[in-house]
Amino acid sequence: MTTAGSRDRATQVKKFLQQHGLQAWIAWRPDELLMLTGYFPFWGASLVIYFADAEPVLFIPTIELPDSLPKSGVRVREYPWGEVKCSDPFGVLVAGVAEELAKAGVKPEKAGMNPSSARISLPMFTGEQIPMAEDFCDKLSAIASVPDAETLAGFAALYQRKSPEEIESIRRANRVANIGLRVFADNAQAGTSETEIASAVESAIYRQIGQDGIFHARGCAMVQSGPNSADAGRFNRSTARKLETGDLVLIELGTCVNGYWSDLTRTIAVGQAKPAAAEILSVVTQAQKIAREAVRPGISAGEIDALARNFITERGFGEYFTHVTGHHVGFRYHDPAFGLVPGEKSLLEPGMLITVEPGVYVPKSGAGARIEDNVLVTDTGYEILSRAGSSAAA
Amino acid sequence: MTTAGSRDRATQVKKFLQQHGLQAWIAWRPDELLMLTGYFPFWGASLVIYFADAEPVLFIPTIELPDSLPKSGVRVREYPWGEVKCSDPFGVLVAGVAEELAKAGVKPEKAGMNPSSARISLPMFTGEQIPMAEDFCDKLSAIASVPDAETLAGFAALYQRKSPEEIESIRRANRVANIGLRVFADNAQAGTSETEIASAVESAIYRQIGQDGIFHARGCAMVQSGPNSADAGRFNRSTARKLETGDLVLIELGTCVNGYWSDLTRTIAVGQAKPAAAEILSVVTQAQKIAREAVRPGISAGEIDALARNFITERGFGEYFTHVTGHHVGFRYHDPAFGLVPGEKSLLEPGMLITVEPGVYVPKSGAGARIEDNVLVTDTGYEILSRAGSSAAA
Numbered sequence: 001m002t003t004a005g006s007r008d009r010a011t012q013v014k015k016f017l018q019q020h021g022l023q024a025w026i027a028w029r030p031d032e033l034l035m036l037t038g039y040f041p042f043w044g045a046s047l048v049i050y051f052a053d054a055e056p057v058l059f060i061p062t063i064e065l066p067d068s069l070p071k072s073g074v075r076v077r078e079y080p081w082g083e084v085k086c087s088d089p090f091g092v093l094v095a096g097v098a099e100e101l102a103k104a105g106v107k108p109e110k111a112g113m114n115p116s117s118a119r120i121s122l123p124m125f126t127g128e129q130i131p132m133a134e135d136f137c138d139k140l141s142a143i144a145s146v147p148d149a150e151t152l153a154g155f156a157a158l159y160q161r162k163s164p165e166e167i168e169s170i171r172r173a174n175r176v177a178n179i180g181l182r183v184f185a186d187n188a189q190a191g192t193s194e195t196e197i198a199s200a201v202e203s204a205i206y207r208q209i210g211q212d213g214i215f216h217a218r219g220c221a222m223v224q225s226g227p228n229s230a231d232a233g234r235f236n237r238s239t240a241r242k243l244e245t246g247d248l249v250l251i252e253l254g255t256c257v258n259g260y261w262s263d264l265t266r267t268i269a270v271g272q273a274k275p276a277a278a279e280i281l282s283v284v285t286q287a288q289k290i291a292r293e294a295v296r297p298g299i300s301a302g303e304i305d306a307l308a309r310n311f312i313t314e315r316g317f318g319e320y321f322t323h324v325t326g327h328h329v330g331f332r333y334h335d336p337a338f339g340l341v342p343g344e345k346s347l348l349e350p351g352m353l354i355t356v357e358p359g360v361y362v363p364k365s366g367a368g369a370r371i372e373d374n375v376l377v378t379d380t381g382y383e384i385l386s387r388a389g390s391s392a393a394a
Numbered sequence: 395m396t397t398a399g400s401r402d403r404a405t406q407v408k409k410f411l412q413q414h415g416l417q418a419w420i421a422w423r424p425d426e427l428l429m430l431t432g433y434f435p436f437w438g439a440s441l442v443i444y445f446a447d448a449e450p451v452l453f454i455p456t457i458e459l460p461d462s463l464p465k466s467g468v469r470v471r472e473y474p475w476g477e478v479k480c481s482d483p484f485g486v487l488v489a490g491v492a493e494e495l496a497k498a499g500v501k502p503e504k505a506g507m508n509p510s511s512a513r514i515s516l517p518m519f520t521g522e523q524i525p526m527a528e529d530f531c532d533k534l535s536a537i538a539s540v541p542d543a544e545t546l547a548g549f550a551a552l553y554q555r556k557s558p559e560e561i562e563s564i565r566r567a568n569r570v571a572n573i574g575l576r577v578f579a580d581n582a583q584a585g586t587s588e589t590e591i592a593s594a595v596e597s598a599i600y601r602q603i604g605q606d607g608i609f610h611a612r613g614c615a616m617v618q619s620g621p622n623s624a625d626a627g628r629f630n631r632s633t634a635r636k637l638e639t640g641d642l643v644l645i646e647l648g649t650c651v652n653g654y655w656s657d658l659t660r661t662i663a664v665g666q667a668k669p670a671a672a673e674i675l676s677v678v679t680q681a682q683k684i685a686r687e688a689v690r691p692g693i694s695a696g697e698i699d700a701l702a703r704n705f706i707t708e709r710g711f712g713e714y715f716t717h718v719t720g721h722h723v724g725f726r727y728h729d730p731a732f733g734l735v736p737g738e739k740s741l742l743e744p745g746m747l748i749t750v751e752p753g754v755y756v757p758k759s760g761a762g763a764r765i766e767d768n769v770l771v772t773d774t775g776y777e778i779l780s781r782a783g784s785s786a787a788a
Contacts, residue, residue: 082628117526131513199598
């Protein structure tokens, strides 16, 4: 048993700040806001100052949707973004941030921020990326600083261990995703096209808004059948191809509910799979079960990868398993920090949530398969959030 | 009549480089790749070196979807992104870029790049933002440089004038969007929920893949009815609210087809609109028609804004028209460069494509309306790409 320390979010963040000698952290990307405060922005033009010793201050545009604002624990300030009468909203925002930092006596070198824009999650408005000013980081650099690589890695590591409240939100995202997966299974019949199935899945997910506290639900469904399934290790998208009896059909499904993500894959046969396809599906199903059932505190990410990869290799398909076995998930489609890749020494800890998703894609057989679950590391073993009711001790 | 110079894309880009003393431009964001070369990436991990005096070189991941690669005019190089066996794909990419620049004799100060990540469009994979390495820009900064603000503004201005080929692609995006708008109109009935309508619209758009050369089609539909329509000037999203007779119901619809965007809004009454709602819809409809029919070469963006804004103000609703009248559109949901805002002096030129979208939102009346079209500036007047068949001389 590893002892991983508190999983309370505020405790984790404040410990991170103290360990790195920081008095505040400034963040504005949607997944950063969600991870730090539980708030999922509509526009993606919000910003939080997370203080080590005081209540966080959250800046939101005057036109922000109020639904997801934290009910307590955060002081909210508005700034005039999106109003035609204000020509420099970001100037107002930066001045407000400077004012709060000065009031708290935080010098630029004690206020950290993340310069990266890699793999940002989308806000509730999904049409394009956050509309920050072109020179926004430059403006902030006068009042905050980009810390060293070790500190930035420490910030990324905050994504790893989810709090009990966060797990509940991700559990709900998985419930919604499973509604989509049932639509997939019900529609995966000969004569139906990939786009018909994928669009029906997304539609079912969108319609969950308004139930169970859900104000935002979006699915990103990609369906590949027959020979197209053999491409699913490279990319996932849907075409107009109609399913045929004997095909494998695969769905890659990213689901965002109130900001929290599920990332699932299922592969099924249309009628009776052709023999080569059936063998691929069988090997992947077994490899994935072996790997997901080995999840427990103290095992390394590389060991989980090896369990899946070795099984697939022993069955003769090693060269067709071309991607990683998994990654962290929850605050975005792919959370940062370590992956389940060959040789990775990082150990799993309670509260970590990982995907387990081996796949085999064989162009000459015209078939590919991947099975992916979201697996929570519990105190004693694992719980598969994506298969309600499933759980087991290590 | 203004004379705007060539609208051929390559001519525009090369002229921009020469005017700013650059020998090359490095770009990797999806909308930049699309604008420069017509190529729409799947993963968003591709990069182009656009030379002033030689064929562009396009770096793509080995796992990239080939569908949208340019058939000619670009030299393609692969790099091993997405392969589990390569631990540093971005190192390989940057080394390849350095090699190409060195071979062409381009020094860092002669190779420009855009540091901004504001308002990036999404690649074909829409689940999250481009997965470039956290330190990607740092790595590039040894071989290329961020030019001055005037040059960066010149790059943004390249989005303004669309080539005839680009217009055809955007025309197709508008055709697909109109399929979605018909689903909206057919479903906007009492008893149907906002999410049911929005999800049906998106579903219809997704199913256009495979027709008319379409390999990617995604709608982002947001429906607001009754009192929710009064929020539509602040944000657009769908709820579980069921439409009622007498409501206004509004759809904001972003549509991306093979990378090119349409941005449309329609507002209709459910049955007979209540008197206050009917007046709002009438005022907006008239204001939008006046503004869109004034579009022609040589008129300023501010004049178009004033035509809509003054009409609405004269009718007593000025304080309820809180946003801009329009923006450029096509390479993304909101293209950069000037907006149709009060006082904007920039002149419209042939080949520019703008939205015209006045709106009035009155909380106390429980009603809001916006009408939005995508209007092309022609040599003599305008063409409404979003209303097939409409056109007129100035």
